[in-house]
Amino acid sequence: MAARGSRTVRDLRRENRASVLRALYFEGPMSRHQLGPATGLSSGSVSNVVGELLAEGLLEETGSVDSDRGRPRTLLRTAPASGHLIGVDIGETRVRVELFDLTLAELARTERPLPPEARGAYEVGALVDHVRDGIAEVLAATGMSAEALLGVGIGVPGIIEHTAGDGALVHGQTIGWDAVPLERLLRLTGQLPPQVPYFIDNGAKTLGQAEVWFGAGRGARDAVVVLFGSGVGACVVSEGSAHVRAVEWGHLTVRVRGRRCRCGALGCLEAYAGAEALLARWREAGGEPLADADEETALAAMLAAAHPADGGPGDPVAAAVLAETAEYLGAGMSDLINLFRPERILVGGWAGLQLGTRFLAEVREHAQAYALRHPARQVAIELGRLGPDAVTVGAATLPLADFFARGGRRAPAPEAPLPHPAWRASLDGRMA
Missing domain, CATH: 1.10.10.10 (Winged helix-like DNA-binding domain superfamily/Winged helix DNA-binding domain)
Known part of the structure; x- marks a missing residue:
């Protein structure tokens, strides 16, 4: 009826x-x-x-x-x-996999660091293996079967294109991926039964959804959530989280004929504000980043060098690079303010939280100075509340949102494709 x-x-x-x-x-x-x-x-x-x-x-x-x-x-x-979900963060330095119950309480986690030589161009097969093995590990840790899952959400760098044939394709220019059929490759591992879906989206978008649902963006009608790691990304949230979309903010041009970005263009924000570029700029200016350290450790050491905990004189080169970075970030945020007029801008990601804890006040001042006065007066710039692991929580919200949309019913198993009409088979034979 x-x-x-x-x-x-x-x-x-x-x-x-x-x-x-x-x-x-x-x-x-x-x-x-x-x-x-x-x-x-x-x-x-x-x-x-x-x-x-x-x-x-x-x-x-x-x-x-x-x-x-x-x-x-x-x-x-x-x-x-009553339901279990997996969130996966394919990050720039590691792959993190977490198993959650329906309320997103963590039940198990595992991490697989990426070797430094693999971070410029992700080897697709190795990443698929990391995700497959990580899922198997968290399931084994809890004795849970794959059939019990509502779905697996995955946050990944790049632009995601959803297709009918191959599912999610990843266009990740900074990681060397061009239309990689990640969903199909994961499905080919045979690890999950057909009725357990994969949900793949941009990592900044999953971070944004998590912060708006559970963190510093809760209650905001319009917000922008920015993610700082090795690179830079953002997502725009509107109408109280009804619409969340990733934007390639890190590839906004902040300096004509500037530094070359990982994407190949000149003068991108990411070429100045991402952790990888920030450490490179310190080295080029005569600084001495920790040798053989991962980026998180090296960035923490740079902050400590610029502003020692004992209040003594710091490294003036590191301090100057960080001060310039705060201005670049503020200028970049002014563009977000002028374009989207959000109520809040939230700073997340492991590098964003490290930098924001020390320099958020300076970033705010620069954003206010570069933005139009009226929208600048309406926005609050704050740190995210969900910590550096928020991308995995956000990834898990992808199958959770689908579960809600279905009224609490599991996704059905995919139907077998219908046979083509006889006329199509005939014409296909002529054109072969």
């Missing part, structure tokens, strides 16, 4: 289930009475949906609260053990 417009009764039931799940997930625990105003559903609809979700084990009762009429009201919440 069709409902109003093109929606069916099944669509309405799915939307009602999704509304109840989201309300309890983000605002719960709640009573049935509270769910009505929170979702806009009638008491009868709430009762029906809650009954279904309790029977399926997606909700559980968790205590009670007093009511005005004297009868305690039972509180409901999403059941943590």
Whole structure:
């Protein structure tokens, strides 16, 4: 039976289930009475949906609260053990894999560092092996079967193109990937059953979704989340997280005929503000970055050299490079302010958190100086709250969001393709 417009009764039931799940997930625990105003559903609809979700084990009762009429009201919440998700961060220095329950409590994790010589151009087969082995390791650590997963979310550098045939293609110019069919390659490992989906997206976008859902962006209608690691990325969030899209902010030109970026162009922000470029600029200016250290350790040493903890005189070369970097970051953020007029700009990523802890005030001053006055007065520039591991949490939100959209039902197994009509086979034979 069709409902109003093109929606069916099944669509309405799915939307009602999704509304109840989201309300309890983000605002719960709640009573049935509270769910009505929170979702806009009638008491009868709430009762029906809650009954279904309790029977399926997606909700559980968790205590009670007093009511005005004297009868305690039972509180409901999403059941943590009712679903499991994996988040993967294909980063610039390591591959991190984490297993979560439905409430995104971490159950197991593993990391696989990338050798320095592999970071300029990721070897696709090796990355696929790291992801496959990492998934196997976290599942084995908990004794969980792959069939129990709601999905695997993956954050990766680059532009993601979703196709019907190969799934997600990764265009990662800075890592040497040109239309790499990552989803198809992962599926070919045979590790996951067909009904367990992969969700692949830009790492800055997954970080942004995590910060807006759970971190410093919560409650903002419009925000920009920037990610600093070896390189630089960003995502734009609008309409209260209804729309999240990655933008290649790191490849905005900040200096004509400037330094050559990893992407091959001249003068990109990433060529000045990414950790890899920042350490290179210190070396070129006469500094001495730690030899044979990973980038995180080397950047921490640079910060310590510029501003010693004991308050003594620091390395003036390191201090000058960092001060110039703060200005580049502020100028880059001014473009985000002028273009998108966000309520908040959030700084995340391991390098962003290291730099922001020391230089966020200077970055704010430069952003205010370079941006138009009116939008600059409306924006707050803050550090993200979810720490350097936020990309894996954000990656796990990709299958979680799909689970909510389906009303708490698992993704169906892919259907076998239908055979082509006879006329097509005939014409294909003529054209062969």
